[in-house]
Amino acid sequence: MSATPHQSSATNLDLDLSKLNLKAMPRVLGRLTRLSFRYPWQWFFALSCAIASAIFNLITPRLLGRAVDQAHHLLLDGHTHPEETRAAFLQLTPRLFGEATQQAYQLIIDGHAHSASPRAALLATALMIVVACALRGTLTGLQGYWGEVVAQRVGYDLRLAFFEKLQRLSFGFHDVNHSGDLIARGMLDLEGVRAFLESGFLRAVVLLLLVSFGAWRLLSMDVNLGLIALSFVPFVAWRATRMGLLLRLSWQRLQQLMSDLTLTMEENLQGIRVVRAFASKNLELAKFDQTAQSALRLANRRITIRMGSMSMMNAAYYTAMGLVLWIGGQRVSQGVMTVGTLTEFLTFMTLLQQPIRQVGMIVNSSSRATSAGSRLFEVLDAVPTIEDDTNARDWVPGAGVLRFEAVDFAYDRRPGGRKILSGISFEVGPGKTLGIVGPPGSGKSTLAHLIPRFYDVTGGKITLDGQDIRSVTLDSLRRAVGLVQQEIFLFDVSVHDNVAYAEPWAEEQRVVEAASIAQIHDHVAGLPDGYGTRVGERGVALSGGQRQRMSIARGLLAGRAIMVLDDSTAAIDTATEQRVRSSLRTAVSNRGTIIIAHRLSSLLHADEILVLDEGRIIQRGTHAELLREGGNYADLWALQNRTDSHTPTTTRLRANPILEVA
Amino acid sequence: MSAMRGDGGGGHAGGFGVGHHHDFGDDALTRFDTGVVRRLFGFVRPYRRILAGALLAVALATTVQVSIPLTVRYAVDSAVGHSEFPLPAVLVGFALLIILNGVLGYLQESIAARLAQRVIFDLRRAMFAHLQDVSLSFLDQTQVGRLMARLQSDVNALQEFMENSVSAIGDFFLLLGIIAVLLWMDLRLGLLTLTVLPVLVLVRAIWIPWARPKFRRAREASSSANAALAENINGIRTVQENRREAVNFDRYRVRARENLDAQIASSRASQIMVPAVDILTGVAMGIVVIVGGDKVLTGELGVGVMVAYIFYVQRFFDPIRTLSMQYTTMQSAMAAGHRIFDVLDVPVAIYDKPAAITLKDQEPSIEFRQVTFGYRPGQPVLHDVSLWVEPYQTVALVGPTGSGKTSLTALTHRFYDVWQGSVLVGGVDVRDVTLDSLGHTISMVLQEPFLFSGMIFDNIRYGVPGASREDVIAAAKAVSAHDFIVRMPEGYDTLLGQRGRNLSIGQRQLLSFARALLADPKILILDEATANIDSFTERDIQQALKKLLKGRTSLVIAHRLATIRDADLIVVLDHGRIVEQGSHAQLLAKGGLYARLHASSHGSFDDL
Incomplete structure (x- = not known):
C-alpha cells in the first residue's frame, strides 16, 4: 500500500558509495568555511586554542617518558638506599618546591635536569604534568567553546538568511517544494552544517597537526x-x-x-x-x-x-x-634505548588512537555537511520570480477598478507549457460583484491567485485603477487585495492575532467588526478567553465552517480596494452563509468583489457571471441572461435544482439541502 | 555535549531528531523508576539468553581491555630485566589479548546493539498493535500528534538509553577493572591515585544541577525557533498574502537570537567541565610520578608498574564521563517509558469472546434492542433505542446534530459496546461474533473519506487486499470514478499524496464508494457528505450512491433530500431517542419533527 518509490529504493540494503555526492564536497565545504570567516576573531581563537591544546597534548608523553627515565636512571645510578634517601627526602621537603621550580626551569632551558636532587626532579616533572594537563584542558575547553561560538553564529546567520529567503520566494517555488522538505532543510540540514563547522573542521586541523608532529617526533627519535x-x-x-x-x-x-x-x-x-x-x-x-x-x-x-x-x-x-x-x-x-623513550612511544600511540578514530566521524560529518549544505544553498541561491520591479512605486488608491486585459497564464512558462488561462478579460468596479463558476480544474483559483500577483501573467495584463500590478510594489498591491481562500491556515496564536494577521496592530474594534460581518463573533465571544483564545495546532479546534468564517474575517480586515472570495463559503451551512452574504454586501458596498463558487445560488446577485471551462470564458452575463441563453450554466442550474423543482421560490431554493452540498 | 551528536556514532533513528522535546516539567516522573525498568525488562525477557551472552562478552572484553596495559607493564619490566617473564612470552600474551580484544569487542557491542534494536522494534510494534485494538473512545480523546510523539520520540529516547546502557555497562565494568588492577598492583599508590575519583564525582555532582537548566534552555530555544520556522513555512502563502514578511522576520530573529545565546551558554557550561577533568587527570598523573617514582627509587615498585599506572590513569576518566552523561539520557528515558507504558496500559475494551462465532450466511438484518449508550459515564447519548431493519432495506437516519445518528452506526459496527440492551446483526448479538467477520459483513463510508498514501489501485482494494485489477476497475466504473482515474498521470497506479491531497473531495468520496463496493458487504453504513462537493462531481455521486445501496442492507446518515426520499424507511432521531419512523409521505402527513425539519426554511437535514 505505501510502496512509494523512495521506500522501494530504501528497502534495498545495498550500500553503494557512489550514491554519496562526494564531488560537491570541496565546493560546498569551502563555501561553508568561508561563511565562518565572517567571524575572524572567534575563528582565530578557536584555531589557536586547537593548535595550542594539540601541543600540550604532545608534551604530556614527553614528560611522562622523562619521569619514567628519571626514576629508572636514578634507580640504576644507585641512589636507592631507602632509609638514606627517605631522610634526605624529608630534609629536602621544605626546599623542594623551590628546587623543583628551579629544575623545571632548567628542564625548559637546558632540556635536561640535574640529577643531583632526584625527588626534586620528579616533583618538577609532576608539576609540569599538572600544568600541562591544566593548560591542555583549558585550551581544549576554549577551543570547543569558540568553535561552537563560530558555528552557532554562522548557524544564526544561515537561519535568518533561510527564513528571509523563503519568505521572498514566490508561490511558484513553494508549489514544487514540499513544506516538510523545506522544514527539514531549515532544521536538520542547518544542524548538519553547524555540527561540521563546530567540530569537523577543527578536528581535522588538530588531527593533521597531531599526526604530523607526532610522526616527526617519533621518526626523529628512532x-x-x-x-x-x-x-x-x-x-x-x-x-x-x-x-x-x-x-x-x-x-x-x-x-x-x-x-x-x-x-x-x-x-x-x-x-x-x-x-x-x-x-x-x-x-x-x-x-x-x-x-x-x-x-x-x-x-x-x-x-x-x-x-x-x-x-x-x-x-x-x-x-x-x-x-x-x-x-x-x-x-x-x-x-x-631508554625505558622513557619506550614509554613516550607507547603514550604517544595512545594519544593518536582517539583522533585517528575520529577520522570516521570527520568524514561522516563532512559528507553530511556536504549534502546538507548543498540543500541549504539550493534554497539560498534560488531567485524569487516575483519581486518588486526596480522602479516600482506604491500603488495609488483610486476608485478601485480591477481590469483583466486578455490575460494568459501557464504555470510552466516555457514555450508549449500547458495554458491554464487564455484570453481572460473583465472589469470589476467599486460596489460591483463578479461571479465565476466552472468545473474543477477550469482555472478559477488560478485566476484569483493572479490578482495579488502570486504568479505573473504570461500574456496580457492586470491593472488596478489603471496601474499594471507588475509596476507597483507587492506590499501596496497585496494590502489592497483581500483574498479569502478555501482553506484558511490558522497560526498557533490567538483568534485576534489570526484575524488581524495582515494588520498586526489593528485595534480590537476593527477585529470585532470583521468577525461580526463574517458571523464568527458570537462563537468567538463564547470561547474561554474570547479573542485571546489560542487556535491552531495547539489551541482549540474549529470546525470547517468556523475556519472559513475566520478566513472571511481575515480577508475583510485586509482588502482595501477589492475582495476576492475563492469558494470560501462551501463549508458554511446555508443559513449562516445567507447571513454572511447579506452583511458582506453592506460591508463591502464600496469595494469590488469577485466570488468564485460552486453553489450557483451564491451568485444570484452578481452583476456579471463568468463561466470558465479549461481556462476560457465560455459564457458570461447575469444570472437571468445566462438562464435565458441556455447552455452550461443553465444545465448546471437545472442539475442543482432538479430534486426540488416543486418549490420554486428563491428562499426555498437556498434552504434546499441539495444546494448545500452543491 | 549539548547538541552535538554526530549521526554516525549512535544509531539514533528518528524523523526530526533535533527538536524532540520532552516535558521536563514533572521531575517526579523523570527519576529512575523501577516500575518502568521492570516493564521494559519484560520486553527483554524473550531475549534473555542473548542478554546473558552480551553481558558475558562485556565482562570478558573489559577484562581483556584491563589486561592490555598490564602486559605493557610486564613487557617494560622484562625489557629492563626486572620481570619473571621473558619478553617473548609477554609478547605472545599480548598478541593473544589483542585477538581476544578484537573478537570480544565486536561480539560485545554487536550483540548488545542488535538486542537493543530488536527490543525497540518489539516495543514500537506492541504499541502500534495495541492501538489497533484500544477502544475508539480513547483515540477520540487523544490527538494523533501526541500518539505519534509517543511512537516516535519517546521510543527513540528509550532506544538511545538502551544503546547507551550497553556501553555504560561496559564502562562500569572497565572502571571496576581499572580500580581493581590499580589496587592490586600497589595498594597505597592505587589508593592515592584514586583519591581524584571522589573529587571528580563531587565536581560533577555540583556541575550537573548547575548546567542542566542551561542545557534545557538550549533545547527549548532550539525547538521554539524550529517551531516558528515550521509554522512560517506551512503558512507561507498566508504570510505572503498578508504581507507579514517583515513582522514575522523580526519575531523570528528574536527567537533565533535567543537560541544563539542559549546554545552558547550551554556550550560554555559543557566546556567548563573539560579543564576540570583534565586538571584532575594531571593531578592523578602527578601522584603517580611523585609517589610512584619514589617507590621506584626505593625499589618497592618496578618501573613497569609506573608505566602501567600512567596508562590506566589516562583511561579511567572516560567511563565516569560517559556514565554521568548516561544519567541524563536515563532521565528522559524514564519519562518516555512512562508515557509509552501509559499507552500500552490503555485497556482493550472490545475483543472477541472465546467462543465468538463467525458471521457468514445470516440474513443481513440489523436490530437494536432497548439500547442505551454513551461516551462518558452518566451522559447517555442513546436512550432505550429499539429499531428493526429488514434485510436489504435502506434506512435513512435523520435528526439534528447530537441526536445520536452516528452513535447508532458506530454501535452496529461494534466500535463501542452498549451500556444496556443489545445490537444484533443477522440475528446474532455483535458481542458474540468475531470482530473480523463483523468487519467483513459491514462496510462503512465516512463523511470525510480517508485515503491512504499509495496507489489509487491499492486504496480501492483496501478492504480486499488480493482483489484483481479487473475487479478494481469494475468497481471504479460502477461508481463513475473510472473516468477521472484514467485521466490521472499514471491511471490506477497514480500515487496519492498524504490523505489523497491531490484529489478533490468529491473524487475522494467516489474512491471511497469504490472501496466499499469492492468489499461487497452485506451491510453498508454510509455517512453522507454534506459539503464541499462541486456540483459537477455531485451528479456522479448521486448515481454511484444508487448502485452502492442496491442489494444490501444500509444505514444512511442522510443529508440529501433525494437520498432520504428514496429510503425504504426514515428514522427520525432527537436527543438520543427515535421519535418517528415511516416513509417520506407518511412522516410529512404526520406533521411531526420530520415535517417541521422539512418545512422550516433554515432547519436542514444536515448537522453542521
Whole structure:
C-alpha cells in the first residue's frame, strides 16, 4: 500500500558509495568555511586554542617518558638506599618546591635536569604534568567553546538568511517544494552544517597537526620504531573513512525508512475508523512490519559496519603497539634505548588512537555537511520570480477598478507549457460583484491567485485603477487585495492575532467588526478567553465552517480596494452563509468583489457571471441572461435544482439541502 | 555535549531528531523508576539468553581491555630485566589479548546493539498493535500528534538509553577493572591515585544541577525557533498574502537570537567541565610520578608498574564521563517509558469472546434492542433505542446534530459496546461474533473519506487486499470514478499524496464508494457528505450512491433530500431517542419533527 518509490529504493540494503555526492564536497565545504570567516576573531581563537591544546597534548608523553627515565636512571645510578634517601627526602621537603621550580626551569632551558636532587626532579616533572594537563584542558575547553561560538553564529546567520529567503520566494517555488522538505532543510540540514563547522573542521586541523608532529617526533627519535609505531595510521584512516561514508549512506536510508514508518503509523491513526471498518488490522500490521523490518535490518547492518571497522582498527592499532613493545623492548634490554623513550612511544600511540578514530566521524560529518549544505544553498541561491520591479512605486488608491486585459497564464512558462488561462478579460468596479463558476480544474483559483500577483501573467495584463500590478510594489498591491481562500491556515496564536494577521496592530474594534460581518463573533465571544483564545495546532479546534468564517474575517480586515472570495463559503451551512452574504454586501458596498463558487445560488446577485471551462470564458452575463441563453450554466442550474423543482421560490431554493452540498 | 551528536556514532533513528522535546516539567516522573525498568525488562525477557551472552562478552572484553596495559607493564619490566617473564612470552600474551580484544569487542557491542534494536522494534510494534485494538473512545480523546510523539520520540529516547546502557555497562565494568588492577598492583599508590575519583564525582555532582537548566534552555530555544520556522513555512502563502514578511522576520530573529545565546551558554557550561577533568587527570598523573617514582627509587615498585599506572590513569576518566552523561539520557528515558507504558496500559475494551462465532450466511438484518449508550459515564447519548431493519432495506437516519445518528452506526459496527440492551446483526448479538467477520459483513463510508498514501489501485482494494485489477476497475466504473482515474498521470497506479491531497473531495468520496463496493458487504453504513462537493462531481455521486445501496442492507446518515426520499424507511432521531419512523409521505402527513425539519426554511437535514 505505501510502496512509494523512495521506500522501494530504501528497502534495498545495498550500500553503494557512489550514491554519496562526494564531488560537491570541496565546493560546498569551502563555501561553508568561508561563511565562518565572517567571524575572524572567534575563528582565530578557536584555531589557536586547537593548535595550542594539540601541543600540550604532545608534551604530556614527553614528560611522562622523562619521569619514567628519571626514576629508572636514578634507580640504576644507585641512589636507592631507602632509609638514606627517605631522610634526605624529608630534609629536602621544605626546599623542594623551590628546587623543583628551579629544575623545571632548567628542564625548559637546558632540556635536561640535574640529577643531583632526584625527588626534586620528579616533583618538577609532576608539576609540569599538572600544568600541562591544566593548560591542555583549558585550551581544549576554549577551543570547543569558540568553535561552537563560530558555528552557532554562522548557524544564526544561515537561519535568518533561510527564513528571509523563503519568505521572498514566490508561490511558484513553494508549489514544487514540499513544506516538510523545506522544514527539514531549515532544521536538520542547518544542524548538519553547524555540527561540521563546530567540530569537523577543527578536528581535522588538530588531527593533521597531531599526526604530523607526532610522526616527526617519533621518526626523529628512532626511524624504524617510528615507522612501526605509525604503521597503523594509514590503515585506520582508510577504514575510518570507509566506515564514515558507509554509515552516512546507511543513515540516509534509515532516515527514509523511518519517515515511511512514521507515515504508515500516522495514517493508520488518522484513518483508524477506516481501518476498523474494513477489519484491516492485519493488513496494517503487515505494512508496519514490512517497513519496520527493513529498518531493523538496516540498523543491524549499520552495527556490523561500525563494529567490524572498529574491531579491525583496534586490531591494527594493537598490532602496531605489540610490534613497538617487541622491538622497543629488545632495544631497551640491549641498552640502546631508554625505558622513557619506550614509554613516550607507547603514550604517544595512545594519544593518536582517539583522533585517528575520529577520522570516521570527520568524514561522516563532512559528507553530511556536504549534502546538507548543498540543500541549504539550493534554497539560498534560488531567485524569487516575483519581486518588486526596480522602479516600482506604491500603488495609488483610486476608485478601485480591477481590469483583466486578455490575460494568459501557464504555470510552466516555457514555450508549449500547458495554458491554464487564455484570453481572460473583465472589469470589476467599486460596489460591483463578479461571479465565476466552472468545473474543477477550469482555472478559477488560478485566476484569483493572479490578482495579488502570486504568479505573473504570461500574456496580457492586470491593472488596478489603471496601474499594471507588475509596476507597483507587492506590499501596496497585496494590502489592497483581500483574498479569502478555501482553506484558511490558522497560526498557533490567538483568534485576534489570526484575524488581524495582515494588520498586526489593528485595534480590537476593527477585529470585532470583521468577525461580526463574517458571523464568527458570537462563537468567538463564547470561547474561554474570547479573542485571546489560542487556535491552531495547539489551541482549540474549529470546525470547517468556523475556519472559513475566520478566513472571511481575515480577508475583510485586509482588502482595501477589492475582495476576492475563492469558494470560501462551501463549508458554511446555508443559513449562516445567507447571513454572511447579506452583511458582506453592506460591508463591502464600496469595494469590488469577485466570488468564485460552486453553489450557483451564491451568485444570484452578481452583476456579471463568468463561466470558465479549461481556462476560457465560455459564457458570461447575469444570472437571468445566462438562464435565458441556455447552455452550461443553465444545465448546471437545472442539475442543482432538479430534486426540488416543486418549490420554486428563491428562499426555498437556498434552504434546499441539495444546494448545500452543491 | 549539548547538541552535538554526530549521526554516525549512535544509531539514533528518528524523523526530526533535533527538536524532540520532552516535558521536563514533572521531575517526579523523570527519576529512575523501577516500575518502568521492570516493564521494559519484560520486553527483554524473550531475549534473555542473548542478554546473558552480551553481558558475558562485556565482562570478558573489559577484562581483556584491563589486561592490555598490564602486559605493557610486564613487557617494560622484562625489557629492563626486572620481570619473571621473558619478553617473548609477554609478547605472545599480548598478541593473544589483542585477538581476544578484537573478537570480544565486536561480539560485545554487536550483540548488545542488535538486542537493543530488536527490543525497540518489539516495543514500537506492541504499541502500534495495541492501538489497533484500544477502544475508539480513547483515540477520540487523544490527538494523533501526541500518539505519534509517543511512537516516535519517546521510543527513540528509550532506544538511545538502551544503546547507551550497553556501553555504560561496559564502562562500569572497565572502571571496576581499572580500580581493581590499580589496587592490586600497589595498594597505597592505587589508593592515592584514586583519591581524584571522589573529587571528580563531587565536581560533577555540583556541575550537573548547575548546567542542566542551561542545557534545557538550549533545547527549548532550539525547538521554539524550529517551531516558528515550521509554522512560517506551512503558512507561507498566508504570510505572503498578508504581507507579514517583515513582522514575522523580526519575531523570528528574536527567537533565533535567543537560541544563539542559549546554545552558547550551554556550550560554555559543557566546556567548563573539560579543564576540570583534565586538571584532575594531571593531578592523578602527578601522584603517580611523585609517589610512584619514589617507590621506584626505593625499589618497592618496578618501573613497569609506573608505566602501567600512567596508562590506566589516562583511561579511567572516560567511563565516569560517559556514565554521568548516561544519567541524563536515563532521565528522559524514564519519562518516555512512562508515557509509552501509559499507552500500552490503555485497556482493550472490545475483543472477541472465546467462543465468538463467525458471521457468514445470516440474513443481513440489523436490530437494536432497548439500547442505551454513551461516551462518558452518566451522559447517555442513546436512550432505550429499539429499531428493526429488514434485510436489504435502506434506512435513512435523520435528526439534528447530537441526536445520536452516528452513535447508532458506530454501535452496529461494534466500535463501542452498549451500556444496556443489545445490537444484533443477522440475528446474532455483535458481542458474540468475531470482530473480523463483523468487519467483513459491514462496510462503512465516512463523511470525510480517508485515503491512504499509495496507489489509487491499492486504496480501492483496501478492504480486499488480493482483489484483481479487473475487479478494481469494475468497481471504479460502477461508481463513475473510472473516468477521472484514467485521466490521472499514471491511471490506477497514480500515487496519492498524504490523505489523497491531490484529489478533490468529491473524487475522494467516489474512491471511497469504490472501496466499499469492492468489499461487497452485506451491510453498508454510509455517512453522507454534506459539503464541499462541486456540483459537477455531485451528479456522479448521486448515481454511484444508487448502485452502492442496491442489494444490501444500509444505514444512511442522510443529508440529501433525494437520498432520504428514496429510503425504504426514515428514522427520525432527537436527543438520543427515535421519535418517528415511516416513509417520506407518511412522516410529512404526520406533521411531526420530520415535517417541521422539512418545512422550516433554515432547519436542514444536515448537522453542521
